[in-house]
Amino acid sequence: SQQGEEDPQALSIQEGENATMNCSYKTSINNLQWYRQNSGRGLVHLILIRSNEREKHSGRLRVTLDTSKKSSSLLITASRAADTASYFCATASDTGGSYIPTFGRGTSLIVHP
Amino acid sequence: EAQVTQNPRYLITVTGKKLTVTCSQNMNHEYMSWYRQDPGLGLRQIYYSMNVEVTDKGDVPEGYKVSRKEKRNFPLILESPSPNQTSLYFCASSSRGGSWNEQFFGPGTRLTVL
Numbered sequence: 001s002q003q004g005e006e007d008p009q010a011l012s013i014q015e016g017e018n019a020t021m022n023c024s025y026k027t028s029i030n031n032l033q034w035y036r037q038n039s040g041r042g043l044v045h046l047i048l049i050r051s052n053e054r055e056k057h058s059g060r061l062r063v064t065l066d067t068s069k070k071s072s073s074l075l076i077t078a079s080r081a082a083d084t085a086s087y088f089c090a091t092a093s094d095t096g097g098s099y100i101p102t103f104g105r106g107t108s109l110i111v112h113p
Numbered sequence: 114e115a116q117v118t119q120n121p122r123y124l125i126t127v128t129g130k131k132l133t134v135t136c137s138q139n140m141n142h143e144y145m146s147w148y149r150q151d152p153g154l155g156l157r158q159i160y161y162s163m164n165v166e167v168t169d170k171g172d173v174p175e176g177y178k179v180s181r182k183e184k185r186n187f188p189l190i191l192e193s194p195s196p197n198q199t200s201l202y203f204c205a206s207s208s209r210g211g212s213w214n215e216q217f218f219g220p221g222t223r224l225t226v227l
Contacts, residue, residue: 030213031213033215033216035216040201040221040223041220041221042117042203042218042219042220042221043156043203043205043216043218044218045215045216045217048214048215088155088156090216092213101146101158101213101216102158102172103148103155103156103157104155105153105154105155106155
């Protein structure tokens with residue numbers, strides 16, 4: 001069951017520009033997480049936002065969550081070539097005490113130097 | 114160093130030859146899971162384990178088995194691999210603490226079944 005869906009699928013920008021990617025999901029969640037994946041490597045956790053939070057910052061990352069619209073956005077400010085990667089949102093809802101995470105298909109970000 | 118390790122990293126095998134991909138974590142995490150990643154499909158969960166001797170199916174469990182005899186290890190077993198199981202596999206772990214926390218991923222195992 002693919003719950004989180006990222007948009008756009010691909011994004012190409014110049015170094016220094018901001019990158020915004022969005023995630024939509026279908027059912028109620030406990031929290032939403034964003035991950036980054038460099039080509040062929042494991043995913044790395046970036047940031048977690050809880051269902052009762054609306055915005056969170058971590059360095060150049062800004063995440064928002066709108067539970068009424070069931071959507072989240074990840075903003076990377078002042079992008080660098082090293083930000084080139086795929087970005088995934090992951091959601092989890094409590095299913096009888098078990099937390100089953102689901103990942104979207106990802107947004108592929110290319111930052112040109 | 115806190116980490117999740119997987120072995121092997123790369124494997125080419127033939128249809129029907131049983132194989133095991135090992136996964137080990139050194140963070141004393143209760144929750145472990147296996148994912149496969151295919152182009153255009155993102156990550157899909159195969160199996161997960163909430164704790165020792167507790168395992169359950171994810172979204173795509175067919176053709177796979179797992180076991181959780183020790184807290185640190187969570188091997189993925191393909192009893193009779195088929196070409197449609199060619200994929201990139203990731204093991205992940207996280208602590209529970211009453212909520213779903215960040216997952217730590219292994220480096221991946223690229224499997225090709227001929």
